[in-house]
Amino acid sequence: MAEKSAKEAASSLDFIRTIIEEDIKVNKNDGRVHTRFPPEPNGYLHIGHAKSICLNFGLAREYKGLCNLRFDDTNPTKEEVEYVDSIKEDIRWLGFDWKDREYYASDYFETLYGYAIQLIKAGKAYVDDLSADEIREFRGTLTEPGKESPFRNRSIQENLDLFERMRAGEFPDGARTLRAKIDMASGNLNMRDPVMYRILRASHHRTGNDWCIYATYDWAHGQSDSIEGITHSICTLEFEGHRPLYNWFIEQLGIFPSRQIEFARLNLSYTVISKRKLLQLVEEGQVSGWDDPRMPTISGMRRRGYTPEAIRDFCDRIGVAKRESTVDIALLEHCLREDLNRRAQRVMAVLRPIRLVIDNYPEDKLEMLEAVNNPEDESMGTRKVPFSRILYIEREDFREDPPKKYFRLAPGREVRLKHAYYVTCKNVIEDDNTGEIVEVHCTYDPETRGGWAKDGRRVKGTLHWVSADHAIDVEVRLYDHLFTLEDSSNVTEGTDFKDYLNPRSLETLTDCKMEPSLKDAAPGDRFQFLRQGYFCADADSTKEKLVFNRTVSLRDTWAKIEKALKTKG
Numbered sequence: 001m002a003e004k005s006a007k008e009a010a011s012s013l014d015f016i017r018t019i020i021e022e023d024i025k026v027n028k029n030d031g032r033v034h035t036r037f038p039p040e041p042n043g044y045l046h047i048g049h050a051k052s053i054c055l056n057f058g059l060a061r062e063y064k065g066l067c068n069l070r071f072d073d074t075n076p077t078k079e080e081v082e083y084v085d086s087i088k089e090d091i092r093w094l095g096f097d098w099k100d101r102e103y104y105a106s107d108y109f110e111t112l113y114g115y116a117i118q119l120i121k122a123g124k125a126y127v128d129d130l131s132a133d134e135i136r137e138f139r140g141t142l143t144e145p146g147k148e149s150p151f152r153n154r155s156i157q158e159n160l161d162l163f164e165r166m167r168a169g170e171f172p173d174g175a176r177t178l179r180a181k182i183d184m185a186s187g188n189l190n191m192r193d194p195v196m197y198r199i200l201r202a203s204h205h206r207t208g209n210d211w212c213i214y215a216t217y218d219w220a221h222g223q224s225d226s227i228e229g230i231t232h233s234i235c236t237l238e239f240e241g242h243r244p245l246y247n248w249f250i251e252q253l254g255i256f257p258s259r260q261i262e263f264a265r266l267n268l269s270y271t272v273i274s275k276r277k278l279l280q281l282v283e284e285g286q287v288s289g290w291d292d293p294r295m296p297t298i299s300g301m302r303r304r305g306y307t308p309e310a311i312r313d314f315c316d317r318i319g320v321a322k323r324e325s326t327v328d329i330a331l332l333e334h335c336l337r338e339d340l341n342r343r344a345q346r347v348m349a350v351l352r353p354i355r356l357v358i359d360n361y362p363e364d365k366l367e368m369l370e371a372v373n374n375p376e377d378e379s380m381g382t383r384k385v386p387f388s389r390i391l392y393i394e395r396e397d398f399r400e401d402p403p404k405k406y407f408r409l410a411p412g413r414e415v416r417l418k419h420a421y422y423v424t425c426k427n428v429i430e431d432d433n434t435g436e437i438v439e440v441h442c443t444y445d446p447e448t449r450g451g452w453a454k455d456g457r458r459v460k461g462t463l464h465w466v467s468a469d470h471a472i473d474v475e476v477r478l479y480d481h482l483f484t485l486e487d488s489s490n491v492t493e494g495t496d497f498k499d500y501l502n503p504r505s506l507e508t509l510t511d512c513k514m515e516p517s518l519k520d521a522a523p524g525d526r527f528q529f530l531r532q533g534y535f536c537a538d539a540d541s542t543k544e545k546l547v548f549n550r551t552v553s554l555r556d557t558w559a560k561i562e563k564a565l566k567t568k569g
């Protein structure tokens with residue numbers, strides 16, 4: 001991450017850092033900064049969560065504070081251990097560490113129960129016999145006040161008795177709830193006697209069958225922050241309307257007042273970011289799993305070849321704001337290219353091969369030519385690449401009838417083979433039946449070894465290639481956006497987000513040829529295939545059958561956008 005000068009940093013403080021610095025200045029909470037990342041373990045983390053993780057852990061790091069990992073596991077029916085494990089793996093991979101501060105809202109079930117008793121005793125909570133549907137009916141609307149439940153004015157004694165019996169399992173699921181007694185006429189619907197507990201016989205991933213009443217998210221979340229002494233409780237905008245409720249609970253209970261600050265969630269073009277929707281894609285088999293390389297999940301991006309550095313850089317650049325917006329996915333890809341450009345070894349792979357025969361190159365000759373591993377970083381050294389009479393080049397790098405500005409190979413045309421020689425196309429061989437070109441015949445100039453002519457003559461095209469006898473066969477998977485819709489909030493009425501799945505989001509090429517230096521590539525290894533983009537060996541890749549994902553192509557639309565913005569001034 002780029003170091004900012006103190007002055008620069010001071011002038012570019014976002015609204016969250018401004019709040020934190022003001023709190024520190026007045027020595028609020030003894031100047032302590034303690035944040036948390038609070039995932040609900042009901043799905044895998046996505047790029048939106050990365051924003052929240054970078055923010056919460058980043059603030060703790062910047063202000064020498066702490067950041068907890070807390071699983072908000074109040075909903076036993078949707079939560080699984082698999083999700084807990086994947087969330088921990090993803091946060092670590094992103095480069096953050098919660099040390100021993102791994103907490104669960106379920107650890108606080110007993111404390112929360114005690115708090116509920118406290119509210120009942122203070123006459124601030126009551127047991128309601130209305131059904132879920134009736135509660136909804138009684139709730140009113142934004143324009144009409146709600147109606148009070150006929151059970152609202154039970155005695156404290158009766159409430160205590162009923163609540164204890166709820167816990168003891170005397171009543172069937174859904175028969176009763178515990179509700180906060182606030183104000184059924186409040187302009188804020190969250191304040192209209194929200195439900196704190198429901199009866200639900202479901203096994204919880206941590207507490208098993210200990211409980212048959214479960215705290216709602218609204219009842220558990222703020223108190224969990226308070227129990228952990230969280231100073232700045234950062235969440236997304238949809239919780240703005242819940243803040244008065246959380247503050248009300250804190251005041252009634254007289255517990256540590258965490259300060260909630262809301263920011264706009266990340267939306268990304270051509271991407272759906274919502275666990276619920278991503279789960280649908282997984283369950284319906286629209287993708288191969290949570291870690292499908294097309295998914296905007298951290299695990300999908302990792303498998304695709306994204307680096308944690310690129311994701312952190314992206315989160316840094318987008319910053320935090322109070323207003324919803326959609327970030328161009330080209331920016332994320334730009335951050336990725338910048339990082340991979342620095343670190344990825346360049347290699348040669350031919351994705352759609354056609355044979356190229358050098359007629360004047362001896363049949364039994366083999367040369368090992370030197371190739372630079374990364375022109376951006378000399379310390380990455382060089383390697384040897386075998387060169388021989390029969391090579392493969394990209395089919396699209398030869399045209400019998402080259403259009404204007406096509407500088408690659410064509411009859412009579414001379415081009416450079418990267419790291420090797422200049423070759424000139426002499427003729428082609430066509431398939432007798434189909435007329436398709438099956439072989440391109442060339443001659444080479446021995447005076448151009450290394451790819452530079454001694455007489456100084458220049459060529460306009462440079463092609464990548466592999467030696468046919470030495471190449472290894474690999475499978476390559478090319479990806480496009482998973483969705484065709486730029487802004488997912490623009491789903492037309494009557495259609496579903498899945499109607500916008502891109503049918504061409506995955507293209508599998510099974511006949512690719514790669515230079516032999518890649519034969520030991522292991523899943524997760526990243527390379528730049530010259531002229532084709534950045535690639536990463538997939539989890540499916542084995543020694544017997546290498547499989548590569550294209551992480552991102554080389555074309556950088558964001559760099560263009562930036563340049564255009566700059567020239568505009």
Ligand code: ATP
Pocket residue numbers: 037038039040041047048049051052234235236264265266267273274275276
């Ligand atoms: P989703 O809407 O995808 O189901 P969620 O908000 O229900 O996500 P949680 O597990 O509750 O998922 O989220 C954990 C934390 O991550 C919360 O603090 C939440 O505000 C934050 N978060 C979730 N999605 C985004 C997003 N798109 N941008 C920024 N932060 C997000």
Ligand code: MG
Pocket residue numbers: 040
């Ligand atoms: Mg949530």
